[in-house]
Amino acid sequence: MSAPALKQAPLREHTRILGLGAYRPDVIVTNDDVCQWIDSSDEWIRQRTGIVTRHRAPADISVIDMAEGAAREALAKAGIEATQLGAVIVSTVTHPFATPSAAASLADRLGATPAPAFDISAACAGYCYGIAQGDALVRSGAADYVLVVGAEKLSDVIDNTERTISFLLGDGAGAVVIGPSETAGIGPSVWGSDGSKWDAIGMTHSLLDVRELALAANKAGSLSAGEAEVTDAAIWPTLRQDGQTVFRWAVWEMAKVAQQALDAAGIAAEDLVAFIPHQANMRIIDEMVKKLKLPETVKVARDIADAGNTSAASIPLATHRLLQENPELSGGLALQIGFGAGLVFGAQVIVLP
Template identity: 40%
Template sequence: MTTRAVIRGVGHYLPERIFENAEFSEKLDTSDSWIRSRSGIERRHFAAEGQGTADLATRAARAALDDAGLKPADIDAIVVATSTADLTFPSAATMVQDKLGMEGGFAFDIQAVCAGFVFALANANGMILSGQADRVLVIGAETFSRILDWTDRGTCVLFGDGAGAVVLERDTGNGTAQDRGILASDLNSDGRYRDLLYVDGGVSTQNTGHLRMQGKEVFRHAVEKLAQTAHKALDKAGLSSEDVSWIVPHQANLRIIKATAQKMGLGMDRVVVTVQDHGNTSAASIPLALSVGKARGQIKPGDLIVVEAIGGGLAWGSVVLRW
């Protein structure tokens, strides 16, 4: 028998404040049609004043635990993927641990921007396979609204806040591609491209900074690298695009999602899309989409899922799993 890390539960949380495209036109030279045509985004959610990333993460975590039929005490570890933690330290994960009432286990953050959840999922899989943990709560949570330049129409219209979570649990399989759970992963980064997507501030500068992006260049790299990493992970699992039930991509831009699916030879009827309602929620976008996809009845037991993302760094990667 082979040890596998299987998704036992999934959940998400979105702040109550919904910000429609048309609201941007009150202060910026933009419009609903302009934003939709370039990104596919129609609306996004913004965290309320005083509502932090750890708050969103905790709400998503509770939803995933409820879906799994588990309690916080059943969890061995928490991994939070975020670029917008509430404090320099401690980690958002330890704050979630406290909010859940967990007094045991361990918790830490992973920062790989929009690819963060993929990196967190791969690391949680490694902890389960190595025997470090039996159940890991993997969360993607962001409050990107706090680092946006509200005068830059090329970036501020694209992002939103939210959180998604999965409970990853140790199970066994036969060691074949038909097993449930994570079958393969592929992680990459290349710091030469760091200036394509970054925040112009940080702890050592004593300035929070704002998100900056070279949109055209990010688009070009995204389509090429996302399709490439998905094929690599599928190859590792002994599978191909024809075997894929659903792509659950990072929800950054509908044009990127469509181009990547086309490059993989898959139709949009096999892609879970939520970007229109959430915008780009960075590390939260994939677990959000997994949760919504399950709630819609799209994702079903036995489905082969490919999740893939690219973000600042540049950092990119994919995970192949069977639901």
């Protein structure tokens, strides 16, 4: 007996980014501020990373607050109501709750319920992962419009005295609305992972370790883990990295991925108007520009100087600033690439909104 034929959503050939939004916290932390906690200098940080300042959110501003600010601007620029969203995707590694997701809360705030909502944990590649999924959802007919947000409050997971990564990091959020298009606005995604370098970037310890450390710190062996009070801030998991491993991997391997994204889109470097890499380190950006042999006509996003490394938020924030400063780039082709803890990576060529 044959089953009845199932109906399927109509497929769409093309998508594009319709609107872009950003949220930058008001608190600005200088290199001199950072050097209160580590033995370094403004000159050393500038030379090694290109960072001059970074934005950090005050205690009363959450990941979801920042995501909402960026999302509302993106929706307004796209001319889309939240009720029209077919999915809400938030890329973050700093939402303080394992569950429920930041995306579900954001969808409720925006009035997008009952749109499906979920988080992506792909660190600094999270935004490009979100673009890949948003593009696929719209083209498959599963959604008319998809909101993709990269939002991070990295200041919650740093130890100010730690020298490998703490001085690099900032907070913020960026968001885009993806919708159908008559012409291609998002090229094929080149994405993947290399778990053999899983420990190159990560946390000092796990939440399971926190439970045990909390019990030991409080000498509360007779109490359950839920009853123990955490009195030692040092047991809170914070970020750290093997800087040399990450730098070599980013410079040598990610330029190859970026070139693969150009090839997949069927374009050459000279066809680009902009290059928007993850804002990890200015030296990494400079090396990638050389390896890709980008012509001087290509604008290179260097938001890291003022914003620091904001992980999943860095590419949309950098794109937002680039378009603010160079509105004539709108409608041109940009190559974007994210890479980070996992190690994970993702890249696409897009038409700038």
